[in-house]
Amino acid sequence: MREFGYQRVFDVPGAVALLGTDPEARFLGGGTNLVDLMKAGVERPALLVDVTELPLGRIEATADGGLRIGATVTNSDLAADPQVRRHYPALAQAVLAGASGQLRNMATIGGNLLQRTRCGYFADLTKPCNKRVPGSGCPAIEGEHHNHAILGASEHCVAVHPSDMGVALTAFDAVVSYETADGPGELPLAEFYLPVGDTPHLETALPSGALITGITLPPNPVAAVSRYRKVRERASYAFAIGSIAAALDVRDGLVREVRLAFGAVASRPWRAREAERLLTGGPASAEAFAAAADAELAAAETLPHNAYKVTLMRNLVVAVLTELTEEATR
């Protein structure tokens, strides 16, 4: 590991000024991803600017009935928050489904959104990887890719985004706020992660040097009946091979409103808008759920070892929406 400097910052303008646009400096949240990548040599910053003492550690109700979550709130505190649990249960469930207690205690919201892919080649300096070294190639396509993308990938990179939290936030239309030297800005999560295309190394639309200051969840009554379901290779403490965040409002057997997002299928949390569109106003039945899932997954492009994900996601949609229907009509 290369030597680097470390500095704590206590106010947002100071943090942004210190980082500047220095390509060698990085913000440090809990460090659970960045320190790991530094050990592997994937990240080699000269300076770490520790943001965890910034006054961004609170979760507050907004005037319109939504929630504002500070960027340095830990994953543990987010999952334990009573407002989150009551109004956005799938969000608390998603966070708790990620990593382990030890890691969630350190990990921040900002860091979670910006965590890098777990594609094995990305962290292995002896291998080519377009995301790490643009233009070097993507060995995953011919190699190990059983947990790689089926939606929205390209011939340049088929990695998936590993965040569980991000899937629930995507379903609930979260907005990311940030601060740069030029002032504050906002990005809806739907526009936060860039399409892969031929630039897999460019992952987000955040301006360079931007500090994430928080996430805002708009008021979302439908989110009160929501669920996160994660499939992994063991019962706990593993990354998803497929996951779903869903919220449903059913009256008289008809879907009034539905939110659906998929995890571990694309380079970003995947909002299943086509499925939502087909379901809205239609019957809340297993057949309708399956048809909507099929429509969403029609665009899937699979590789030899990840085709199982199409069936997995379809089954997840049917199972979770069926459970939510039962919950809503109980």
Add this chain to the structure above:
Amino acid sequence: MRLTFTVNGRQQEADDVWEGESLLYVLRERMGLPGSKNACEQGECGSCTVRLDGVPVCACLVAAGQVQDREVVTVEGLADYARQRAEGGCGTGACGTSLDDAKRWQSKPADGRTGEAGAFPQQLSAIQRAFIDAGAVQCGFCTPGLLVAADELLERNASPSDEDIREALSGNLCRCTGYEKILDAVRLAAARTEEAV
């Protein structure tokens, strides 16, 4: 940099620390506290679990600079930490585990089984005794991290369900025991604490 932080209730300083060293390295190599184990170094196994300002974290993923002015409890200080908790704080003013005591820390069970401390000053905490009594230790490499994590679970939740235990310890991997004896140990510690109350 000079790193100043609290280890097991006593303030410690370490000089010439490079900010990027992990907390785990500082504890083991600079403080001479090898209780926290170094296994995967990537947050996956939990054998380096310590408490940082009260919450369990993987010391291998914490950069030294991050612990400046903070409080760390390692497995070497766990017995004292648990005692203080039971007694409702540091009544005598002589709490904490000195570095010397921590370095020489060992369990000297009088009869080799029950974990009753013999002549040695450090009593075992309830969870440590339960690990011995339940036979939850084989090679022992995972044990320090599990003790710290399990102790924190019982602090939060005096009578955890099996599911609670599994989830709370899911960040701690063990390659030897198959976990059953570890679950037994946590159940045993919980049951004994309930009896005692």
